[in-house]
Amino acid sequence: MTALSENEFLVLNGAHLKKMATAKELARAVGVGAAEAEAVLNAAADKGQLMVAEGKYLLLPDGTNAVHEFYKTAYGALRSNQSVLAWYERFETINDQFIKQVSEWQSADGDDRIQARLIKTVERLTKNIQELTPLIPRYQAYVDRFGASVALVDQGEKDYVCKPTLDSVHNVWFEFHEDILSVIGRPRDT
């Protein structure tokens, strides 16, 4: 298996985290041009690393393995970095809080007070992520995406709280959670 280049990783990792997305959605999320993303995706499809269903790309096991290999090589040193591991432990607490708040928000039909608390939790994570960006510069993309989604929620676009088909805060959070787990080499609970 040939190791992925940095750009191939960015695009295929986008597919790994989003699970199923168009080239345009992936390009926007990871900050590369749409044409470049499409070229990487098509080359990976030719190698049997991903498949296309209804215009959306899904990583196949070979593609997932290639992405995991890149994580292992690029972030191996961080897996024993105590400050990163301590950061993750703190994240777990905020994550539990966020998941609970999203569920409450859903069952309260988007109640404004619950929404305000939820957005505060997102802003807290966004601030915390900036502690990691010197080690993982691509995490700035999460800061930017959270910022854009929160701004839309603030403008009354409630779909940007957790609609699965948009770059909603829940979707960005979910992808970030998958990403940091892959960085520290920890499998997600099934």
Next chain:
Amino acid sequence: MSYVAEGYNSFETKKTPSGIVKYLPDPKSVIALIQSGKLKEHILLVQGGTTTFLAPALSMGSIGVITMSGAPESHLGILSREFQMPCVMTAYLTDSDSRYVTGGNNNAHFAAIIKALEGKKVQLHCEDRETGRIAIIS
């Protein structure tokens, strides 16, 4: 109506989807099901509430999910409500005392549920606020 299994209800709905139960243990099995074009003929059975590999099946319009662990306040619970797809979580067999234990060895518990449900045609009943129920219909 008698119910073979029940668990937490992700959200109240009058939808009563029915289909053959298909156990999905890993991402490969999800992709194979999507490729088969028969996703909507099945009620999907998975182990956990954070089964992230199920996301493509949800996006492609899966009709119902049963999990053997996990709570409605999980990523999967959140997504099921957004997709308005009935979801019974931490299901257990009604004729058995075996229950999921957090942090315990649940292999025998999971195996018994898979054996009882896989390949059977079931219907999900999720109109109750707390409890989602599963009936075998043939």
